[in-house]
Amino acid sequence: MPEMIDQIFVLLKHWIMGYVPSGLQPLCSAILSVLPVLVVFPLLFAITTVLERKGLGRMQNRYGPNRAGPWGILQPVADGVKSLTKEDVVPRSADQLVHLMAPILIVIASFLVYSVVPVGRNMVVADLNAGVLFFFAIGSMVELAVFMAGWSSRSKYSLLGAMRAIAQMISYEMPMVLSGVVAIMAAGSLSTVTIVNMQAGYTGIWPHWYLFTPWGITGYILFMIAATAESNRCPFDMPEGESEIIAGYFIEYSGFKFALFFVAEYLGMMASSAMAITLFLGGWAAPFSFLTWIPSWFWFFAKLILMLMVFIWIRGTLPRLRMDQLMNFGWKFMLPLSLINILSAGLWHYLPSGFTRWSVISLLLLLSCFLLSRSLRRNKWFQERTYRFAS
């Protein structure tokens, strides 16, 4: 019975496919695989917006939305109606076609990423040979869309925001890819399905997630920091910087196009979380061996919502960084540490398993972390600053 509940969506698809004439089957199969992604993740986005606003409200000692529906849970519906019925204002000097294409491209890229995420056992849209590579390749399309949005608006603020966003995304894409590499090395495959399968076993009650290794937890933390920066969220939200450049690259967008950027931001955040879950948190695998009777898709979404809560928590806790701090942190701390992490993952593979391996690798990583942060602080951070452009 648990087996059947676990596979219920797969069985459902097979049952529907039984009624489809064989000529239409490839098309129908594709539609049936894609449709749940197009329904579930926007729904999750709606839930996340409420969670975020309520959670932030709680952290900032206020109520948050509480008018639409019981406890404000209908707030996303109200938001959706608002953005759909708003006038769509396009600046007269804007580049009309590029201005229109940017939100469409960013949403397409955000959705495409989900096609390689295994949300449950046998539940992945496309099990690509190079799934992780696909994730990063499509993720890099977002940068182009951001540029298109910022440039086509013909506004100082949106261009500045786009430049900031692109500089930040490029700087943090490298640590993100490199911190993900350790999981690929350990699994020996670029396929997301294989990576999850490699983490599916248990020792006693404990799972074989890559998180529970020194290089795994380092890689996971690096990946999450880079993912926060990639999705332009606090404390890395200089591209938005309301107090400096109003709202960044999508400032000239209104109505539903603005909503599309908003959707894309959250979808990107969820996609990064989903990839972190796949690479380090065992994908759909249950956290303890005695909990395997709970369906795999439940575990995936439970982990996803937990990670989104962490994102919200971080946003409510940390102040925004400065641009130079962000760049220094990205290039002088994250990048070297992720390279050292790759090295230690390699060492881990060749050292004999046991306590020695654990202590050697942990020591190496802690020491390099300590030294790198020391060298960051050495760079006259606490001296008087001169403002080159704002005097």
Next chain:
Amino acid sequence: MTLSFLLLAAIAILGAAAAMNLKNAVHCVLALTLGMAGLAALYLQLGAQFVGLTQLLVYVGAVAILAVFAIMLTRSRTGETVAHGSASSRISGALTALLVFAVLAWAIFTGISPQQLSGAQPEASVREVGVALMQRFVLPLEIIGVLLTAALIGAGVLAIEEKGGDR
């Protein structure tokens, strides 16, 4: 010659043609990116996942952004129009294009025809590519890595301000 091949080929060719004909430099870059993405999709359609995705990662993710940044930083006004070349550059361009086309056509017609290849499909999975890079072609890979690192350091050295630039 399936429908998807024709569509993707049309996208690639349209992108490349638009990149040459559009007036605005940023539009040209965007059109070129479309062409590159079309090429990547063609690779993917042929089953060369690694090549296709790398093409996407490198050209759409990096080269397009680089070109866009170069345009932004070197031109005073955003999206200044580009001057299309003089008569002599047009002729030399046409000549180059003709030569490239001739070489490609020669390679296609003298190479192995697809009928001869129809037997066992060559394995070009990511694993095979990785094994080849790490075993047989490890020296070229390392040399390219050193070269790129040197180029990166050189670019950094050129970009550093002589005085006061202490970042």
